[in-house]
Amino acid sequence: MKFLNDRTPTHDLTYNDVFMAPSRSDVTSRFDVDLSTTDGTGTTLPVVVANMTAISGRRMAETVARRGGIAIVPQDIPVDVVARTVAQVKAAHPVYDTPVTVSPSTTVGEALSLLPKRAHGAVVMVDGDRPVGVVTERDGAEIDRFAQVREIMATDLLTFDVGVDPRKGFDQLTAHHVSVAPVLDGERLAGVLTRKGALRSTIYEPALSPAGELVVGAAVGINGDVEGKARELLAMGVDTLVVDTAHGHQEKMLEALPLVVAARDDHAASTGRRVPVAAGNVVTAGGVEDLVGRGADIVKVGVGPGAMCTTRMMTGVGRPQFSAVLECAAAARGLGAHVWADGGVRFPRDVALALAAGAASVMIGSWFAGTYESPGDLRLGADGRPYKESFGMASSRAVSNRTRDAAGFDRARMALFEEGISSSRMFLDPERPGVEDLLDHVVAGVRSSFTYAGARSIEQFHERAVIGLQSSAGYDEGRPLHASWS
Numbered sequence: 001m002k003f004l005n006d007r008t009p010t011h012d013l014t015y016n017d018v019f020m021a022p023s024r025s026d027v028t029s030r031f032d033v034d035l036s037t038t039d040g041t042g043t044t045l046p047v048v049v050a051n052m053t054a055i056s057g058r059r060m061a062e063t064v065a066r067r068g069g070i071a072i073v074p075q076d077i078p079v080d081v082v083a084r085t086v087a088q089v090k091a092a093h094p095v096y097d098t099p100v101t102v103s104p105s106t107t108v109g110e111a112l113s114l115l116p117k118r119a120h121g122a123v124v125m126v127d128g129d130r131p132v133g134v135v136t137e138r139d140g141a142e143i144d145r146f147a148q149v150r151e152i153m154a155t156d157l158l159t160f161d162v163g164v165d166p167r168k169g170f171d172q173l174t175a176h177h178v179s180v181a182p183v184l185d186g187e188r189l190a191g192v193l194t195r196k197g198a199l200r201s202t203i204y205e206p207a208l209s210p211a212g213e214l215v216v217g218a219a220v221g222i223n224g225d226v227e228g229k230a231r232e233l234l235a236m237g238v239d240t241l242v243v244d245t246a247h248g249h250q251e252k253m254l255e256a257l258p259l260v261v262a263a264r265d266d267h268a269a270s271t272g273r274r275v276p277v278a279a280g281n282v283v284t285a286g287g288v289e290d291l292v293g294r295g296a297d298i299v300k301v302g303v304g305p306g307a308m309c310t311t312r313m314m315t316g317v318g319r320p321q322f323s324a325v326l327e328c329a330a331a332a333r334g335l336g337a338h339v340w341a342d343g344g345v346r347f348p349r350d351v352a353l354a355l356a357a358g359a360a361s362v363m364i365g366s367w368f369a370g371t372y373e374s375p376g377d378l379r380l381g382a383d384g385r386p387y388k389e390s391f392g393m394a395s396s397r398a399v400s401n402r403t404r405d406a407a408g409f410d411r412a413r414m415a416l417f418e419e420g421i422s423s424s425r426m427f428l429d430p431e432r433p434g435v436e437d438l439l440d441h442v443v444a445g446v447r448s449s450f451t452y453a454g455a456r457s458i459e460q461f462h463e464r465a466v467i468g469l470q471s472s473a474g475y476d477e478g479r480p481l482h483a484s485w486s
Contacts, residue, residue, distance in 0.1 A: 018468065028451070
């Protein structure tokens, strides 16, 4: 990356402070762009779902991995729950959406309450492993909620066999005027196919482990039996380990990180597979050098830019994210390591700019909270708009969850000190209510950015991107107007 007209900035920059200038390009189509990362995670999309309790769960992990990214399961989740989550992600089909299933005796009310769990908006009735009917929200309209789904389900099913050609599947769904259909492996339900899913399967490549399973990462903190937990996570089949704390450039991190790396190396010696280790968060080259020196393959960059984070307002500590990524990525590159840009992403442009600054992937949190796939229950505001609750991982709510095994007095005392928002309403975008809709939005913008730079890969984008500085008025000029100005 270089600055336009060699205008080296004299102060640190946020994503809003910069823009990308177009360059001479021979990349004529978004589809000529390869967004695969080289950080060892196996991802084909430079997107990491942040390890936040309100965001990164099983549904999120499998859906994002199916489109090429990776989600990190938070460190606060009990180990047995993490084990179930990892097993379910690994068991999910790499191409077809995971169905929501019920028995024919399930009530209509119960079935409809499950619809918001998945973006495809359908519940499949099964007899054993065999699908016998499908119910959508439209089928349940004005129906007694205590009726059973067998009374309203569509039984004249369009079904597909595993391996169906996406174009053929799309055409048949369209011809039958249905949005979703079961996919069968023999007589067993393997998943469901939607029209959008058929299209996406030709655009995205799933992020798979060497065993052909969807990838998933997990976080471990720097307190307690760090090495023991890392070994448990590796035994579960986790594909990336993240050693995570708000202040990554501290002695406890430098003590904990080598323990995780040692556990990883032992696992690699016995299995032949080397799982990457990420650690953070830092915002300086010195932080990168220390973490890479202790064995980190990837360094998480970002202190304070997240939507749920109050660190900068509480402490004055942090750094504008674009400059932090730029400096840290350069330091990591010189050491043969990589960085993830963690936080501060509000628009697709921010993802592109983080990659331009040298990030291998971009970690997204709150933006994904308001989706069907995030773990929370869907609620309705006073105006009827659906939303999900989100909270920061340094908030009193998260600290209380993290310290649930502590004595009541100690737990209450620790919860007094917070650097995050404990409750925030993240409204679902009616145009993009699912995380895949947001990924489409992000990928469209990022791929287009690459064509403007004349880059076919992330590495070329790092080299070819030309960045300029702008005023707040310059940023506002680039924002679209959704209503007339007259």
